[in-house]
Every structure is written in C-alpha cells, then in structure tokens.
Amino acid sequence: MRPILMKGHERPLTFLKYNREGDxxxxxxxxxxxxxxxxxxxxxxxxxxxxxxxxxxxxxxxxSMKLITGSADQTVKLWNVQNGSQLFTFSFDSxxxxxxxxxxxxxxxxxxxxxxxxxxAIHVKRIARDPSDQSGESVLILRGHHGRINxxxxxxxxxxxxxxxxxxxxxxxxxxxxKLLKESDKESGHKKTITSLTMAADGSHFITGSQDKSxxxxxxxxxxxLKTYVTERPVNAVAMSPLLDHVVLGGGQDASSVTMTDHRxxxxxxxxxxxxxxxxxxxxxxxFGPINxxxxxxxxxxxxxxxxxxxxxxxxxxxxxxxxxI
Numbered sequence: 001m002r003p004i005l006m007k008g009h010e011r012p013l014t015f016l017k018y019n020r021e022g023d024x025x026x027x028x029x030x031x032x033x034x035x036x037x038x039x040x041x042x043x044x045x046x047x048x049x050x051x052x053x054x055x056x057x058x059x060x061x062x063x064s065m066k067l068i069t070g071s072a073d074q075t076v077k078l079w080n081v082q083n084g085s086q087l088f089t090f091s092f093d094s095x096x097x098x099x100x101x102x103x104x105x106x107x108x109x110x111x112x113x114x115x116x117x118x119x120x121a122i123h124v125k126r127i128a129r130d131p132s133d134q135s136g137e138s139v140l141i142l143r144g145h146h147g148r149i150n151x152x153x154x155x156x157x158x159x160x161x162x163x164x165x166x167x168x169x170x171x172x173x174x175x176x177x178x179k180l181l182k183e184s185d186k187e188s189g190h191k192k193t194i195t196s197l198t199m200a201a202d203g204s205h206f207i208t209g210s211q212d213k214s215x216x217x218x219x220x221x222x223x224x225x226l227k228t229y230v231t232e233r234p235v236n237a238v239a240m241s242p243l244l245d246h247v248v249l250g251g252g253q254d255a256s257s258v259t260m261t262d263h264r265x266x267x268x269x270x271x272x273x274x275x276x277x278x279x280x281x282x283x284x285x286x287x288f289g290p291i292n293x294x295x296x297x298x299x300x301x302x303x304x305x306x307x308x309x310x311x312x313x314x315x316x317x318x319x320x321x322x323x324x325x326i
Contacts, residue, residue: 001284001315001316001317001318001321003284003313004041004313004314005042005311005312005313006027006037006044006313008027008037008047008312009027009031009035009310009312010029010310011031011054011310012029012292012307012308012309012310013029013292013293013306013310013312014029014054014055014056014057014292014293015027015028015055015056015057015292015293015306016028016294016304016305016312017057017058017060017295018295018297018298019060019064020064021064021298022039022297022299023038023039023040024036024037024038024039024060024081025037025039025304025312026058026060026067027293027312028055028056028057028058028069028293029055029306029310030055031054032051032053032054032055032071033047033048033051033055034047034051034055034058034067034069034079035047036048036067036081037314039297039302039304039314040316042312047084048067048069048079048084048086049084050086051071051073051075051077052071053073053074053095054071054072055072056070056071056096056097056098057097057098058070058099059100059101059108060081061101061105062101062105063105064081065080066080066081066087066105067079067080067081068099068127069099070096070097070098070099070110071095071096072095072096074092074095075092075096076089076090076092076096076099076110077089077090078090078131088134090110090125090136091136092112093112094112094115094118094120095112095113095115096110096111096113097112097113097148097150097151098110098111098149098152098153100153100154101127101154102154102158103154103157105127106126107124107154108127109122109123109152109153109154109161109175110124110125110152111123111150111152114148119143120143120147120148120149120165122142122143122145122152122161122173123138123140123141123142124138124142124161124175125137126139141178142173142178144171145163145166145169146166146167147166147167147193148165148166149164150165150166150193150195150196150197151163151194152164153198154199155172155220155221156203156204156221157203158175159175159176160172160173160174160175160181161173161175162197162199163197164184164194164208165193166193166194168189168191168192168194168210168212169183169189170183170194170197170208171183171184182223183223185225188225189216189225190208190210190214190216191210192212193210193211194208194209194210195209195234195235195251196209196235196236196238197209198239198240199220200240200242201240201298203220204221205218205220206218207247209235209236209249209251210234211234211235212234213231213233213234214229214230214231214235215229215247215273216228227276229247229278230278231251231280233251233252234251234252234253235249235250235251236250236251236252236290236293237250237251237292237293237294237305238294239294240275240296241275241296241300242296243299243300243322244300244322245274245275245276246272246273246275246281247273247275248270248273248296248303249270249271249273249294250268250270250290250291250293250294250305251291252289252308268285268286268287268288268289268307269283269284269285269286270283270284270303272284274326277326279326281324281326284305284315286305287307287308287309288307288309290307290308291305291307291308292306293306294306301316301317302315302316302317303315
C-alpha cells in the first residue's frame, strides 16, 4: 500500500472528512485554513480562508455544496464548497469545537468549549437553504457536560444528539426537547477523556476513542457497550470501515510527551482491529507524530490519516486487504 503524502498544512491536523460520494476529502488543521483535496490522487483543489484560529472540525452537506467548520476563533463558518466563499458566520462566546450536519442538512449541531466563565454547551442551529435567509439563532442549547465536549453528532434519524468529551461520559439527548435521555455507565465506560466519536454509516452504532488507551463500540439507541478495543497508547482518532468489519484507531502520546526515541520506534501507526473479534489485524506506519484524525472513504477502498506532523496520508488498499482472514 503506497501512501500518497499530502502536504498542504503548516500545523498539526485536527480532522478529516470525506464527502458522501467519496471523491473529495476535507482536512482541518491548527493553521486556520481548511483544505479540500481530490480523494483519489491527493491533489489539492483549494483552501477556505477566513478563520483566525485553529480549525477543530468540519462537515460537508450531502450535495457537497456547503462546508461547515468550527474554530478556536469562536466562530463556525458556512462555506460554498465550489468557490471557497463564506456564506455565513455563527459567533460564540467561546471556541467552537465540533460541527455535524443533520440528515438533509437542515440543522447543524455545534459544541462550544468552556472559556473563562462560560460553560461548555451544545448548540443546534437551523441551516437555511438560501444563505441570505440564514440566522444566527440557536434552536436549542444543551448543557450538562463537565469540561470540554470533544464531539457531538446526530443519532439515528436525527432524533437524538450523542455527545462526549473530557468528563468521559457519553450522553444521549432528545434533539427536539433537549432532554437528557441516557448517560453511559461509569463502570463499563471510558475512564479518561473521550477524544473522538464516529457514527456507523447506518447510524445503528458508533465508536469512541479515549485517552484511557481504548476504543469502544456502542449501540446508538440503547447506549449498550458492544465491544472494547485495547491498545498501548492514548487513542486520538477512530474510524470504521463501511465495507468490512474493521475499525481503525490512531493516536500516540500528547505531542509534549513525545521523545526522539519514539519516532524511531514507529509508535505512530494506524492500527486495524477486527470489529467483532476485537483482535488487532495490522497497522499502517508512516506519521512522525501522533495521529489526530482518521477517515474511511465511503466506498471502503481507501482511508486517510492526519498527524501532528502536518501531513495527510492517503492509503488505497491493496487487493490483499479485502481477503484478510483471521
């Protein structure tokens, strides 16, 4: 598997997202400039200029026309994907972290960080079809997390919002009323900060990664713990294959605790696990620092990883990969 190295960011990567067709890959980084690439050959198509802070996450609408980005500059921006123009800016009192479009792109869920006196919150915004009708009002604001909320996504059929973060508890909210419906069990749940949360393509289950050196698979409706994948280092990013029963975990220590000896040891690999058997089936090395972002192409034939080293690595799977037997 020869990776394609995509160098377009000056600073560490934070998030990767494919569009629905899988022909475009959007990358976010701490260098303020989200970037879009061709997903087959890694060619850079363009950048979205306007943020003045690290961009933590993004999402793209189902028709690939709108991009939404959340940034440390306390704004969330809507962009025209094709020409890079800004359509609208939502302003907040604290850094914006996670963004996620609902099915049909009529709503977006946004999380904001705790900052000075401001507590962390989950905001639901209506997304107008015509940008000139766009308003900045929140339809719903949810509070209840302690510390930062690293990820909030829509649950099955947009009926719920699933959120997780620093307090290591996964919460499920009613997206109409804002009522807290469920919390993950402290015994079976994560013990440290949940860094990442990725929903399965069909919405029936999702996977979380944590600094407690594990990833866990959950039922979206009942919040039942289904599987646990154990690794030797903190998990910063998780992804699930839409094609095979594979999950991939990426991570490594915090950049501040990385020594020169770690680089040579090749600790920064994306590790593949069998989703059902919970066994490690392989790894992909290459990054010179912790992996902060992972994404599978919707066709399941390639995946990409983004590292602290500022590179996006795009891997098209060899035919052998589809015949791995355990």
